[in-house]
Amino acid sequence: MILRNLIYILQSENYDFWRFLSFCYSHLAWWRLEQRQKIVWTMKARALQAISMVFFAGAAGAAFSFFGWVGGSVVLALCIMTIPFFIGAALLLLLPFGRYLKWKKVSRAREILRASGVRVIGITGSYGKTTTKEILAAILGKQFSVIKTPDNVNTDIGIADFIIDHSEEFTKGKIFIVEMGAHKKGEIKEICRMVLPQYSILTGINEAHLERFGSLKDTIDAKFELPLHTRTVTFLNFDDENIRNNFERFSLSKHIGISQADAKNIVVKENFAGLQFEWRGTSFETKLLATHNITLILLCTALARELVVPIPEIALAVKSIQPIAHRLEPIYNAATDIMVIDDSYNGNVAGIKSGIELLKQAKGRKVVLTPGLVELGKESVRIHRQIGEWYSKSVDLVLLIKSPMTPFIEKELRAHAHTLYTVYNTTEEAHKDLSHVLRKGDTIIFQNDLTDNYF
Structure with a gap:
């Protein structure tokens, strides 16, 4: 049970051993770590479990052989406390095999794409990647056969596995939309070397995963790896200051900057029904919420026009797009007259701010439930105090799920005399209490x- 829980955490940390080790010795209840999600028993996870068990059994057996039952029991206790290091040793042992397997899979995926003749479009950014992917797939799907990476598949090995598993779908004339994620410089470049994107979209850059990247400059450099390795044209979100202020540092062969300023007559519909706007004389309507989605729609529209998709078809596709699950997804309960906006997959400060702006449309009480954001590094305190200030000015009731970040939000709420907030120990506790807290x-x-x- 302990071993399973620890490997689950290692998997959650993307097999980053040092982050895993830091977590283990600051969260000693190793028998109950697997709470909110479950371990995915990949071949790597199973191998780690088997090798770690062999190491532990060997160490325990040697302890009893050399020190007898009393001394062996003491050493056994020490062995239990060092299980994370047994897992680390197993991880190190598997490293050469893992690298070979990764090379083999990436090479195979590259061969499949090159042989198929599909056109590849890459999408990256600190935020908005999945929403942009879904918008673009809907638009291009009107004229082309589109393949897209599924949710949460945005690493080199994940994308390679997807290509290999769906190799028969990759045929000439199709378009492959690839969402690309990264935690450090070089990762997006490696994905680009595998998929060779002809077109790309850079959605935006902010402090997301700053703790892993090290600095905002490194984040910017990492995200621009996609435009730099795009063979035909890249589309940049010029509403994002980190893109707008830095794109000239990079030798981009061809780029097109897109801004929401290009849209005219923007109308925010009542009751969270969506948006309307005009672009180049054509009326657009969408069920997506929050005006930042207009920029994402325009980025996708500009790329679709590059592929000669008629504007009327684009507008029709945009109108048909349903809210993206867990990304500003409105869910109305007619029985209780309560509107839920599910933005639980948003994990960045731009999304928090956009959600607060959206909440201002509410006619009744405005309520927010959050555990805060993670991986913000040295900017975490500043950003969470900023979030607390935003909440104090625009939110009637703040519900916090206790985490290392929430005290900073709480402190800022008190500083602005905002006393209508509650702190819950767990997500389950918070959700159980919603029926008592919320009202018509x-x-x-x-x-x-x-x-x-992250807890």
Whole structure:
């Protein structure tokens, strides 16, 4: 049970041993770490479990052989406390095999794409990647056969596995939309070397995963790896200051900057029904919420026009797009007259701010439920105090799920004399209490949801 729980945390940390080790010795209840999600028993996870068990059994057996039952029991206790290091040793042992397997899979995926003749479009950014992917797939799907990476598949090995598993679908004339994620410089470049994107979209850059990247400059450099390795044209979100202020540092062969300023007559529909706007004389209507989605729609529209998709078809596709699950997804309960806006997959400060702006449309009480954001590094305190200030000015009731970040939000709420807030120990406790806290006419937004390794 302990071993399973620890490997689950290692998996949650993307097999980053040092982050895993830091978590283990600051969360000693190793028998109950697997709470919110479950371990995925990949071949790597099973191998780690088997090898770690062999190491532990060997160490325990040697302890009893050399020190007898009394001394062996003491050494056994020490062995239990060092299980994370047994897992680390197993991880090190598997490293050469893992690298070979990764090379083999990436090479195979590259061969499949090159042989198929599909056109590849890459999408990256600190936020908005999945929403942009879904918008673009809907638009291009009107004229082309589209393949897209599924949710949460945005690493080199994940993308390679997807290509190999669906190799028969990759045929000439199709378009492959690839969402690309990264935690450090070089990772997006490696994905680009595998898929060779002809077109790309850079959605935006902010402090998301700053703790892993090290600095905002490194984040910017990492995200621009996609435009730099795009063979035909890249589309940049010029509403994002980190893109707008830095794109000239990079030798981009061809780029097109897109801004929401290009849209005219923007109308925000009542009751969270969506948006309307005009672009180049054509009326657009969408069920997506929050005006930042207009920029994402325009980025996708500009790329579709590059592929000669008629504007009327684009507008028709945009109108048909349903709200993206867990990304500003409105869910109305007619029986209780409560509107839930599920933004639980948002994990960045731009999304928090956008959600607060959206909440201002509510006619009843404005309620927010959040555990805060993670991986913000040295900017975490500043950003969470900023979030607390935003809440104090625009939110009637703040529900916090206790995490290392929430005290900073709480402190800022008190500093602004905002006393209508509650702190829950767990997500389960918070959700169970919602039926008592919420009342008719309320609008509540769920902002971010964390895995076990962040509590």
